[in-house]
Structure formats: C-alpha cells, structure tokens
Amino acid sequence: MAELKLPVSEEEIRKLRVGDAVELTGRMITGRDAAHKWLIESFREEVAPFLKDTVIYQCGPVVRKNPDGSYDFVAAGPTTSIREEPYEADVMCRYGLRGVIGKGGMGPKTLEGLGRCGGVYFHAVGGAAQVLAHAVKKVERVFMLEEFGVPEALWVIDVEKFPVMVTMDSHGRSLHDEVEAASREKLKELLGLGA
Numbered sequence: 001m002a003e004l005k006l007p008v009s010e011e012e013i014r015k016l017r018v019g020d021a022v023e024l025t026g027r028m029i030t031g032r033d034a035a036h037k038w039l040i041e042s043f044r045e046e047v048a049p050f051l052k053d054t055v056i057y058q059c060g061p062v063v064r065k066n067p068d069g070s071y072d073f074v075a076a077g078p079t080t081s082i083r084e085e086p087y088e089a090d091v092m093c094r095y096g097l098r099g100v101i102g103k104g105g106m107g108p109k110t111l112e113g114l115g116r117c118g119g120v121y122f123h124a125v126g127g128a129a130q131v132l133a134h135a136v137k138k139v140e141r142v143f144m145l146e147e148f149g150v151p152e153a154l155w156v157i158d159v160e161k162f163p164v165m166v167t168m169d170s171h172g173r174s175l176h177d178e179v180e181a182a183s184r185e186k187l188k189e190l191l192g193l194g195a
Contacts, residue, residue: 060151077129089113105176
C-alpha cells in the first residue's frame with residue numbers, strides 16, 4: 001500500500017489511478033452537508049489555507065472534549081458522498097483540494113471536476129468508524145462548531161496511515177460507474193433481456 005503525504009501536489013495526485021490503495025498521512029479536514037454549502041456561499045478566507053492541496057473527509061465524527069480543552073476523535077466513519085454532488089466539484093476547484101474521502105462514490109459533475117482541477121475520490125471503509133478514528137492523531141482546530149454542531153463542523157485533523165482506495169481518478173474513470181454498468185448487464189442477462 002502506497003503512502004501519500006498531505007498536503008500533496010496536483011502532479012502527485014494525477015499519478016493515482018482507480019484501484020490504487022493508499023495510506024494518507026498529514027493534514028485533512030472534515031466536511032459534510034452544512035460545510036459544503038457554507039464553503040460555496042462565499043470564499044472562506046479563514047478556512048482556505050487548511051483546504052489547499054489536501055483532502056476533505058465527508059465524515060460526521062464522534063468527538064470527545066478533554067479537560068484541557070483538546071479534542072479526540074472516538075469514531076470517524078465516512079458518510080455517503082452523493083449528497084455532496086451538487087457542491088463537490090465547485091468546492092474542490094475553488095479551494096484547491098486534491099481529494100475527497102467518503103463512501104459510495106459520486107456522480108458526473110464531481111468526476112468532471114476531478115479531471116479539470118486535479119483530484120481523486122478516495123473510498124473509505126464504512127462500518128469501521130472506530131478503527132479509522134485511531135488514524136486521527138491530533139485535532140488541530142475546528143471551524144463552525146457552535147453554528148453547525150459536532151458532526152457538521154469542519155475539523156482540521158492530522159492523520160497517520162489513514163487507509164483509503166482510489167475509486168474515481170483525474171483521468172475520467174469511476175469504479176462506481178463501472179460496477180453499476182456491469183451490474184446492469186448481469187441483471188439483463190439474468191432476466192433474459194440480453195440481445
């Protein structure tokens with residue numbers, strides 16, 4: 001499994017292909033529905049440096065606040081990505097993101113944005129929220145906690161060996177589309193609808 005250091009250059013991201021297994025190490029930021037909407041309503045100068053050349057993790061974490069005011073991630077599973085389809089390409093291109101982490105894949109607008117702006121979609125394993133939380137080594141800071149609440153806030157985190165797989169790349173391939181097309185063909189065959 002290849003290790004990818006964050007932040008990462010567009011050149012390095014464009015080397016990745018569908019099927020590549022990767023461990024991410026470095027800074028990333030979480031963001032779900034409220035965060036994506038907020039990021040495209042206006043350019044957010046305060047968050048922009050934390051998004052440049054890194055990845056946004058579509059995650060609604062469970063977070064523990066320690067007596068010293070620091071935070072720890074208790075659970076950090078991926079959320080279903082397709083909800084962010086209206087926003088993701090715009091967020092990526094506006095802020096210079098190099099990747100998205102989630103589950104289930106995304107649609108044609110995001111795929112086009114990955115090619116245009118130089119990014120990939122990383123699939124994280126659903127149902128492994130506690131395991132993935134162990135890869136989160138530090139919470140650097142949090143944006144919009146009061147306004148959005150814990151799951152929807154933008155958490156800036158440092159991760160080590162966070163396991164993901166490239167399922168959409170900057171070269172126009174989507175494993176999700178390929179699996180769907182193959183499944184449709186198999187269904188036609190099973191139903192006797194083939195040519």
